[in-house]
Structures are given as C-alpha cells and as structure tokens.
Amino acid sequence: MVRLALTELRKMNCDGYIFPADYYDIPGVECFRDLEAVKRHAFEKLKSYQAETADVYLNGGMSMETLAVIQAAARLDIRLNLWHYDREGETYVCQKLCWKPAVRVGEEKEAGEEMFLCRGRHWSPEEKSVFSVIPADKIFDFQWQEEQAGEALKGSRGKKVRICVSGLTPAMVSVLNAAAKEEVSVVWLHYDYDTEEYFPQDMDE
DSSP: OEEEEEETTSOOSSSEEEEOSSGGGSTTOOSTTOHHHHHHHHHHHHGGGTTSEEEEEEOSOOHHHHHHHHHHHHHTTOEEEEEEEETTTTEEEEEEOOOOOSSOTTOOOOEEEEEEEESSTTOOTTSOEEESOOOGGGTTOHHHHHHHHHHHHGGGTTSEEEEEOOSOHHHHHHHHHHHHHHTOEEEEEEEETTTTEEEEEETTO
16 A cells, blocks of 8 residues: 655655645746646645555645545546544544545536535635534544535535635535535635635535
C-alpha cells in the first residue's frame, strides 16, 4: 500500500508528496481559482497507483487540494484512506472514503439546496448548515458525522447540492460519504478572499 502526504508543507515519513508546499507552486496555478490545474496535478501524481489502495496523510494544504485528490482517486479507481492529524493525541486518524461521482458523463441532476458545511464565518440564521456545531469529542467520530450529514442531505436525494466550505476537513469527507449513500451530487463552494466571492468545485466533473 502506498503512503502519500498531501503537501510538502510539513515533512513526514512517506512515499511521496502530492502537492508542493506553496499552493501557487502547483504547475499552471496563477490564481486561487485555478482548480483545473490543481486537478490535473493531482491526477498526474496519482495515476501510477491506479486500482491500488492509497493512504493519504492530510498534513496541511487547501481544501481544494484534498478534494482534487478525492476526484483523481475516483477517476483512477484508487481505494482511498484519508488520515487526519489529531493534535490532542499527536497522531493521525484514518477515515475511509466511500464516495464516488453520482452521475455519468452527460447527465445532469436537478438543483437542490444550498447550505454551509458548518455554522460560523459567512453564516446567517436564515441559511442552512449541515452541522450546527461539531463537539470536540466528535471531530473524529466519522459515523456520527455521516449520520448528521445524511439527515441534512436526505431532502435532496437524487439532486445536486451546493455546500460552502466552512468547517473541518473530516466533516467535509463525511458529507461526501453521506452524499454517496443518499445519491446526492455535491458542488463545494470555496471562498476567495481577493474577490470576496465563492467559486465552485463540482465533484462530478
């Protein structure tokens, strides 16, 4: 089994790094929104592991990078285990990924709800969130997170939801796992501080 780290930002014992330490050192990235370059880079780095199992340690980096790795792994039929760092326990915790793209090429799903991942920055009371709060003892309780996410998504079964990234990476992965079970397509919305606007990362593309 291959053991990779998401970024060179934090050195660790592994078989290789997927992304450089600086987001803007990814080939082709000229601005924060250059997701196609990020996705191409992830695919090129992972293609030699097609149909294998890979452990990817999330040792830093951007949410766009993690999601690009997930998309590339799906295209390459890589069974992906994501490892999150637990600062309290000073160790990594494994989260298995069961998400796959929800639609085939040429298909399009009806638009569902738009919501935030977690309440917090940019959130207002009239807007829905997947998680109102994630207690400290639930940060790595992936079963609990998937149950909460499933409840939030079940009204959008068979549709495409847009979710603003506003929370922890384990919660983001739990939402994808729940979305796979509920047959929901997910578009993540990332906040660009330069333009003060959100831009999309469609997981089915």
